[in-house]
């Protein structure tokens with residue numbers, strides 16, 4: 001049996017292991033389980049086929065620059081003189097051209113659709129307890145300009161055959177009594193769903209374990225190479241050899257790749273959440289995206305999460321209380337939900353933000369036995385099954401060649 005070592009046990013590493021373990025491979029995951037739970041646990045839990053447009057835009061960056069120094073802004077950019085950041089920033093701008101975005105939208109659309117189908121297969125065959133609900137995602141705008149932008153977004157989605165609708169204020173308040181009267185209007189993206197990402201991650205770990213996937217707990221500190229291949233990886237305790245490696249370590253993939261002379265076009269994009277251990281009084285039925293504040297409220301039968309913000313401040317995982325407070329303020333502005341009912345657990349983690357708005361899923365040019373699977377940005381949960389399946393196909397195809 002051929003051995004495959006996956007560096008990183010987040011949702012991308014786990015779904016990759018899931019599909020590989022269905023074929024005849026010995027799959028080993030090496031995961032650094034120290035520190036805060038990864039983005040795969042702390043994300044907002046949205047599976048969003050509607051999210052076909054990348055963040056890349058001149059206006060997004062302009063907005064980020066305008067917000068420079070505003071400590072609770074939803075997008076924060078700390079200008080960095082570091083070469084990697086400058087390279088990423090220039091590439092991000094280059095990929096903000098209309099022609100690039102058009103191509104990226106088409107690929108994201110196809111991958112998101114495929115991932116949604118694979119989620120349905122996974123949920124049925126594994127009788128998942130991740131509380132997946134395919135009922136849609138609600139947007140609320142508290143300003144006329146926000147509502148106008150939402151209308152354009154709905155038109156854009158229809159032109160890409162994705163079902164969504166604009167909701168007038170009265171219908172919005174009717175549909176969702178947890179929304180405050182300040183709303184100007186909203187929208188529902190019918191294509192989307194949500195789940196409990198922490199439960200999904202724990203569940204798929206157990207399934208993989210049952211399917212024979214071995215997990216080593218430890219931080220990969222070194223990658224040993226010859227001229228054009230990887231021979232082994234090093235943790236504090238072990239040296240693990242293999243003929244094939246997959247790098248799926250989320251944002252830190254950048255740091256590991258750099259050790260072996262690969263410069264991945266990605267940087268960490270820090271996000272925050274506040275998680276309540278029980279459901280809250282007046283929580284919404286659907287997840288709600290508070291449009292102007294870019295904050296998501298995700299309701300579960302036994303919990304509630306507020307999540308958001310994009311900080312480009314390097315590999316810093318400190319908790320900024322101003323941003324956490326901003327999540328609460330947004331919720332109080334848009335929703336009747338009683339967020340003072342109990343104390344939430346704060347969290348911060350890194351999204352692996354590629355400069356192009358597409359994940360980096362490729363055979364390395366430099367090392368013939370390395371596949372890279374990272375850079376999923378704001379869509380890692382949504383794209384995990386499709387990524388796992390693509391990698392597994394890539395490996396099987398390589399082996400049959």
Ligand SMILES: Cc1cc2nc3c(=O)[nH]c(=O)nc-3n(C[C@H](O)[C@H](O)[C@H](O)COP(=O)(O)OP(=O)(O)OC[C@H]3O[C@@H](n4cnc5c(N)ncnc54)[C@H](O)[C@@H]3O)c2cc1C
Pocket residue numbers: 007008009010011012013030031032033034038039040041042043044045046047048218219220221248249250251252253256269270271272273307308309349350351352373374375376377378379380381382383
């Ligand atoms: C606030 C927030 C909200 C989000 N909301 C959504 C959402 O609603 N929907 C969606 O689709 N996506 C969302 N995302 C994005 C999504 O969470 C990420 O794209 C996804 O989790 C990336 O998964 P990953 O497995 O690549 O990385 P990670 O989840 O970061 O996992 C990487 C794993 O690699 C391990 N690792 C790292 N370095 C090493 C090392 N040196 N040695 C060994 N192991 C290592 C880590 O310990 C970790 O377990 C959100 C992200 C954030 C931050």
